[in-house]
Amino acid sequence: MTEIDFEKLNGLVPAIIQDAITHKVLMLGFMNKEAYEKTLESKKVTFWSRTRNCLWTKGETSGNYLNVVSIKNDCDNDTLLIMVHPQGPTCHKGTDTCWGEDNNANPLLFLTELQDFIEKRHEEMPEGSYTTSLFKDGLNRMAQKVGEEALEAVIEATNGEDSRLIYESADMFYHLIVLLTSKGLRIEDIAKELQVRHDPNWHKHD
Structure with missing residues (x-):
């Protein structure tokens, strides 16, 4: 420093x-x-x-x-x-912050934490890890798992319960992050793409 x-x-x-x-x-x-x-x-x-x-x-x-x-x-x-x-509230008045705000994490931030965790798995490849086994199975298997979980999410959306839709969607996101990691990409790359598309001047690629 x-x-x-x-x-x-x-x-x-x-x-x-x-x-x-x-x-x-x-x-x-x-x-x-x-x-x-x-x-x-x-x-x-x-x-x-x-x-x-x-x-x-x-x-x-x-x-x-x-x-x-x-x-x-x-x-x-x-x-x-x-x-x-x-550890606990910060302000002496008992609030989370000295401005009286709640210090709750946005659940979306966990996607970055999960991305970091999966990248570490990719670097270290510890034995006994399901994530490690996916990386070892190769690109085709990882892509297949994303498709399978996406199909499960579709089935739950059309014929199942909301709780099961959330469950299967979580599986899909996890396997997608694994796939992205294997390609040297991150979930933030998808967020950036969506951010670009949100611009009113964005035009779909040919």
């Missing part, structure tokens, strides 16, 4: 705290060099309290710690962005 400029604000830098999964901004605090170093050492966010003139680790009394995932310095080297996994 580039050297942090603690001198601009008389020894302090603002630290923006963001949930690593939901990407919600949870709070803003200030760190001096000692608080920053303790945060690095403990992997729990520690601030400098401007009212009490002392260090304080978020959660030391409530148990609602902010577990550090990553720390980034901004372009001017005077503001930190800290990604965390929060």
Whole structure:
């Protein structure tokens, strides 16, 4: 990390705290060099309290710690962005964020998490994994599984129950991500294509 400029604000830098999964901004605090170093050492966010003139680790009394995932310095080297996994609500008033927002993850974000997991399976190919077995079976088998699961989803949509439609659609999405991964692609590539098509000036390919 580039050297942090603690001198601009008389020894302090603002630290923006963001949930690593939901990407919600949870709070803003200030760190001096000692608080920053303790945060690095403990992997729990520690601030400098401007009212009490002392260090304080978020959660030391409530148990609602902010577990550090990553720390980034901004372009001017005077503001930190800290990604965390929060334990419980962040605000002292009991809300998830200091702006009173609910810190709920959008379920769509899990598709990226699943994509990352499947890519890791593709890289490591652990024995006993169903995903590994799909990769080993080859492209034709993976494509066949996508077709089979898509057909199951169609059957449930026309003659089944909504819960079964969701179940079979989940199977279809999973096998599609496996297929995409085998081709060096990601589920986000499909999202980008849909985003392009959403433009009113988009025209279907010939």
